[in-house]
Amino acid sequence: MNIDNRIKFRHLTCFLEIARQRSFAKAADSLAVSQPAISKTLKELEEILGHPLFERGKGGVLLTAAGETFLRYAGPCVQALRDGVSVVRGSELQGGEVRVGALSTVESRLLPETIARLHARHGALVVQVAGGSSAQLLAQLKVGELDLVVGRMTDSPEIQGLIFEHLYSESMTLVVRAGHPLLALGEGALAQLADYPLVLPPAGTTIRKYADSLFVQWGIPLAAQRLETLSIALGRRYVLDSDAIWVAPQDAVRHDLAGGVLAELALGIREPGGSIGICYNGARPLPLAAQWFCTVLREVAAERATDEA
Template identity: 70%
Template sequence: MNIDTRIKFRHLVCFLEVARQGSLARAADKLAVSQPAISKTLKELEQLLAASLFERSKSGVSLTEAGMAFLRYAGPCVQALRDGVNSLRAGEYESGVVRLGVLSTVESLLVPEVVRRLHERHPALVVSVVTGPSAYLLSQLRVGDLDLVAGRMTDSPLIQGLTFEHLYSESMTLVVRAGHPLLAGPLDRSSLEDFPLVLPLAGTTIRKFADSLIVQCGISQPRQRLETLSVALSRRYVLCSDAIWIAPFDAVRLDLRRGELAEIELGIQEPGGSVGICSNSTLPLSLAAHWCLEVLREVGQDYREGVYP
């Protein structure tokens, strides 16, 4: 069957934006058109496809099964066309842009080294880094707004249908500032509950590993908690308070070497989670994304072999 030539680029862009926003109003704002225009374009597309693509409700819209099936192909189609247009714009093509989603587990050491090596080899390359929880980054990867996502994400249900490549394993650890009262003498685990606790956000992949470590330690979570994915905020708060940080080891590795932070020895080691790269095999990778993928693999190998950091 031939493709209906009445299906236009605007139909696909409208469909993808509504799927991304989950709301006709927000999609209209993003595309700078009226909500009736969005509704009309969607109705045209559904009529051309002879299928209902969205379920409407008071809270917004959600994809039907037909919509999910169409999303799998519409996203790559639009992205491929955008890549083709960009390839004809000499300035953009020569410099190249890679859009990398970064989870908090890798933003302290892995990603800075990856960017350093990329810029050393490709001086005009633009590396656009987006941070956030795995659910958000994987959703952006699925619709083509990101090229790659790096970090711990294997426990996220949104990874289904995407491709994950393991780089190395990383454990969680409990750290405090130098001179913390818990470092003064033999550790009583029950005393851990007397201090504020810094944890990843609830519902994130890394939080599951942190909660697992808490259970293994046999302690209860204190009422005073800071829940965040910001490594910078966590570090600063711990350095200026008596808080305990359940941190990914890479986030505190250099602080431990400098003696600014110290590990709390519990006699238990969290087994570690898989840090890796997620990609969308339904979307073609740009040349810049291939460069980034190669360097991520290279730095990951250096991690496994103890060459870096």
């Protein structure tokens, strides 16, 4: 079956921007056109396809089932065309480029080691790393703005239609600065946890669900003073400069624990924390540079799992 020649590039870019922004007004601003023009272009595409692609919901514009299906192919198609233009123009003839979405849990150990090995093996390689929540990064992955996303497995609806490859499981733990008053209390510190500021991920994130689970299992109330952030750097600095308790991914604090800069509270508390892995769009073949990245990432993850055994 031939592609309907009525479908133009403007139809695809309009559709993808609405899917990314979840708003007709924001999509219009991003594409520098009027909102009526956006609505007209989308209506043309929907008439060509014979299905509505969006519906309005309380949280903004939502994809219909047909829209979800079309997104799996339209995003990679447009990105592949853009990649082809870049290659022909010569911007990538001498090397490769991989665009990675990275959740905060992999920024401190897994990703730096992977990138260092990649650059040691490939003389010309650009690695672009974007941060954000899992929902944001997976949405970018779906529309072709990222080649893959690395981090903790999520139950967000955004993962539907994508492929997740498990690499290893990572636990979460409670850590404080060296010399913290609670360290001398042993398991007796459990009753005083709520008296100290708490550092944990923002509500609604995948990693926060694991953090909340840890406190619920042990009947510990959340402290009234909290710093909620996905920034490993901010969480680390705040804990080092205060008496705060950090609900931290094990990888994020491993180096500081080994060096005695941070200390784990000896309460016998540790939340399994979920699966760390690679997420990618199966509707689009991975570019060569992204394949290199995945190969090295698997190597580093396998070594990490061996170290833990």
